[in-house]
Amino acid sequence: MSVDSKGSDVASPASAGEEALPGDLRMARALWPVLVASAVGLLPFTIFSTYLVPMAEDAESSVATLGGLRGLGGLAALLVGTALAPLIDRVRKEWAAAGGLAALGVSAALGASGDFILLAVFCLLVGASTSVLNPALTAAAADRFGSGKAAGRAATLVTATQSMTAMLAAPVIALPALFWGWQGDLFAVTGVSLLLAAIFFVRGKDAPVEKRDDSQRLGYVASFKALGAIPGVVPLLLIALLRTAVFMGYLSYLAAYYDERFELDPGLFAFVWTLSGASFFVSNLLTGRITNSEEPRIGTERLLAFGLVAALVSVVGFYFTHWLPLALAMTSLHAASHAVVAACVVSLLVRRCGTQRGAALSVNAAGMSLGVFVGAGLGGLGLGLAGYPGIAVAFGALVVVALVAAVLVLRAGPVEEAESAA
CATH class of the missing domain: 1.20.1250.20 (MFS general substrate transporter like domains)
Structure with a gap:
C-alpha cells in the first residue's frame, strides 16, 4: 500500500x-x-x-x-x-x-x-x-x-x-x-x-x-496514433460506439413499442423504465467487481463477447415478442447485457492504456455521443421501412459488427498487468 x-x-x-x-x-x-x-x-x-x-x-x-x-x-x-x-x-x-x-x-x-x-x-x-x-x-x-x-x-x-x-x-x-x-x-x-x-x-x-514519460510528451496527432497502436483499443472503442447506438436507439422507441403492442400507459411504462435501469445498474456493478477480482473465473475479453451475444439475442427476440412477461424479461436481459459490455470496455481501456487512459476514455465518450445519433437514426429508418422487425434487423446488424470487433479484442490477447503498469 x-x-x-x-x-x-x-x-x-x-x-x-x-x-x-x-x-x-x-x-x-x-x-x-x-x-x-x-x-x-x-x-x-x-x-x-x-x-x-x-x-x-x-x-x-x-x-x-x-x-x-x-x-x-x-x-x-x-x-x-x-x-x-x-x-x-x-x-x-x-x-x-x-x-x-x-x-x-x-x-x-x-x-x-x-x-x-x-x-x-x-x-x-x-x-x-x-x-x-x-x-x-x-x-x-x-x-x-x-x-x-x-x-x-x-x-x-x-x-x-x-x-x-x-x-x-x-x-x-x-x-x-x-x-x-x-x-x-x-x-x-x-x-x-x-x-x-x-x-x-x-x-x-x-x-x-x-512523472512525465515519453507517451505524455507525444505531439497532438502522435497521441492519437499511439493510442490506436495499443492492442485491442480500436476494436474496444468501436464496440462502445456500436453498443451505445443499439441501446440508446432501443430506448428511444421503447415507450412506443410497449404502448402499441401491450397498451401500457405512461404510468405503467414507468415501471418498465425502472426495471431496465435497475437491471443495468446491478449488472454494471457486479461485472465491474467480477472482471477486476483477484482471480476471475472468466476473462474480461470473453465476458465482453458473452455480453454481446446476450445483447444480440435479447434485442432481436424483443421485437418479435407478443407476451408481456417475456417482453419484460427481454427488457431486463437487454439492459443487463449492455451493462456487462460497458463495464468490460471501461475495465479493458483502463487496464490496457496505462498513462493514456484519460485520452482513451475521452475518445470513448465522444464515440458514445456519436452512437446516440447513429442508433436513433437507424432505429427510425428500420421502423419506417419494416416496422419493429426492421428495428430488430438494424440493431441486430450493429451487434454482429460489434461481435466481430470483440473477436479482434480476443486476438489481441488478455491484459498483462505488467504492461499496463508502464
Missing part, C-alpha cells in the same frame, strides 16, 4: 493479495467527490428532459423545437471530447474535472433563465463540459488505485454510480421542484457544481505531480 498526499491509503500497482483490491465501500469513501461529481454531471439534461414542456412554455417555443436543442449537446460532446482527448492526460485530472464542473455550473445557471437562446447555449455547454468531466473523473478514479485490476474496479464504480443516478434522478429532482420549480433545480445544480469544482481544484493543487 502507498499513501497519497491526503494521507489516504491507495492501492499501488505492486500491491498483492487482498491489499491490491480494496472493497467497494473503501473505494467509495476514497472516491466520494468523484462519485458525487459523476452523479451531478447527469442532472442538467435529466432536468431538461423531465421538464421539457414547462420549459418550452416559458421559452415561448414548441416542445419539438426546444427538444431538438438536446442534439446540440451530443454534437458538442462529440467535437470537444475528440478534440481534447490527447490533452486529458497532460493536465491533472482533478483540474480537468474542476473545469468541467465550473462550466456545468455556468450552463445550469444560464438554462434557469428560461430564455430560448440561453437554453441553446445551456445544451451546448452541458455537452461540452460533460465530455471533459466524465473521462476526467473516470481516469482520476482509476489513477488513484494504480494501473491494475483495482484501477479498473474504481473506473467501473464511477460508471455504476452514473447508471444508478440515471435511474433515480427523475424522482429525486421532481420532489424539490415541487417547492422551487425546475429553475430551482438548475440553480441547485449550479451551486453543487461550483462547490465541487472548488474541491477538485484544491485537491489538484495538493496532489503530487506525476
